[in-house]
Amino acid sequence: MLHTNIIEIKEKKLSILEAEDFISSSQFGASIFFSGTVRNQNDNKSVVGITYDSHDGLVIKSFEEIYNEADQKLNIKDKAVFIEHAKGYLNLGEISIIIAVACMHRDEAYVLSRYIIEEIKKRSPIWKKEHYTNNESDWLKGNPIVHEKN
Numbered sequence: 001m002l003h004t005n006i007i008e009i010k011e012k013k014l015s016i017l018e019a020e021d022f023i024s025s026s027q028f029g030a031s032i033f034f035s036g037t038v039r040n041q042n043d044n045k046s047v048v049g050i051t052y053d054s055h056d057g058l059v060i061k062s063f064e065e066i067y068n069e070a071d072q073k074l075n076i077k078d079k080a081v082f083i084e085h086a087k088g089y090l091n092l093g094e095i096s097i098i099i100a101v102a103c104m105h106r107d108e109a110y111v112l113s114r115y116i117i118e119e120i121k122k123r124s125p126i127w128k129k130e131h132y133t134n135n136e137s138d139w140l141k142g143n144p145i146v147h148e149k150n
Contacts, residue, residue, distance in 0.1 A: 005081040007063040009056045011088045019100035023080040028102035030109040034117055036097040038090045042140075046133040051089045052096060054126040059085065062124040070115050076108045083116065085126060096128075 006022055016035060023031055038050050063083050070076075082100040090096055099116050103109040120126075131137045 005067055006083070007060055007067065007081075008084045009054055009059055009087050010084055011086075014084050014086050014095040014098050016095070016098060016100075019082040019084070019098045022082045023100045023102035025080065025102060027078065027104075028080065029104055030106035031100065031102045032109040032113040034097075034099040034113050035095045036117075038092050038094050038096060040092050042130060045130070047092070047130050048133055049089055049091050049131045050096065051129040051131070051137075052085070052087050052126060053129070054085070054087055054124075056087070058125045063120065066116055066119040066123065069119070070112055074108070074112060074115060076103055076112055079103045079108070079112065081112070081116070083120075085120075085124075 014035075016033060019033060020031075038047070040047050067081055067083070070081075080100075080102040082098065085097045086095065097117075097120070099113055099120075101109050101112045101116070103112060127139060129137050129139045
């Protein structure tokens with residue numbers, strides 16, 4: 001049973017090549033790469049860049065919790081998982097997050113990748129400030145932390 005992962009917050013440019021190197025293996029039959037990039041429009045505003053800030057320790061903890069929950073809930077035995085999120089200022093087109101997973105089968109890879117990104121968006125303390133063409137900027141409203149009832 002292979003359980004490997006890399007989980008990081010970086011203040012340098014993220015590279016899909018690092019993710020590819022990490023999850024590459026003839027052991028796996030399916031690989032999924034998700035990358036979020038800075039786009040030029042949001043809510044009818046022209047965006048020129050985004051600043052990401054985070055509580056690094058809590059982000060890493062949340063990524064680890066998400067990985068461990070995925071491990072238990074999805075029951076995918078053999079896998080490799082790579083999660084990195086950028087911190088600091090990013091220009092248009094730059095990568096803000098990379099999630100790369102490798103699994104034995106494609107369905108597992110799709111399910112695992114989707115689970116990870118959706119949980120990160122809901123739970124990780126990462127904030128983003130959009131910068132606009134009119135020299136204004138706004139911190140965007142995040143997702144509320146929702147406590148599920150058992």
